[in-house]
Amino acid sequence: MDLNDHIEKILWTEQQISERVSELGSQITQDFKAGNVVPVVVGVATGAFLFLADLVRKIHLPIIVDFIRVESYGSGTVSSGQPTISFELKVDVRHKHVILVEDIVDTGSTLSCLIEYMKSKGASSISVCTLLDKPARRKVHFELVGEGKYYCGFECPDYFVVGYGLDFAEVYRNLPYVGVLKPEMYE
């Protein structure tokens, strides 16, 4: 069975994602160009790896790139609600503008945990750039810090979506588009 045959429908094509990522990169470039501190763009592993790679190439400014890892889903489709940081930052974010890059904001618990963590490390502002936001599933409220801004690629309907970094049981991250998994693939 071909990988594409695991997908019920495509929500955003490779082309649509690429166009939106360019727009987000331009917006971030505009918003951060006046600052004299180099922003730190932090990808949340593993899901954000493709979005981060594409996004940073559309930010036309000197930036620092780093990763952090937060785990909350394990191998299932439902969040445990107990996110833990399992891979630390390499760079010091003290007095820096942090842009957290996510593939998806679902309940909000991962971002809420990361914002508290970045605050505790002394970041002067905390922004979020997520490819997808699923507002229907939000449980945990989070607040940006300082002049922090919220950037979102697409509002996501309440399906279990995979591809472009998003997984089911660690699989499907390498799909170049975002789609809905056929129910028989996880039943």
Ligand code: PRP
């Ligand atoms: C997923 C996704 C986000 C988070 C969003 O990561 O990549 O990081 O869940 O969910 P929340 O808003 O309910 O916290 P996951 O924990 O599955 O790890 P992964 O990125 O390695 O897939």
Ligand code: MN
């Ligand atoms: Mn993730």
Ligand code: MG
């Ligand atoms: Mg996951």
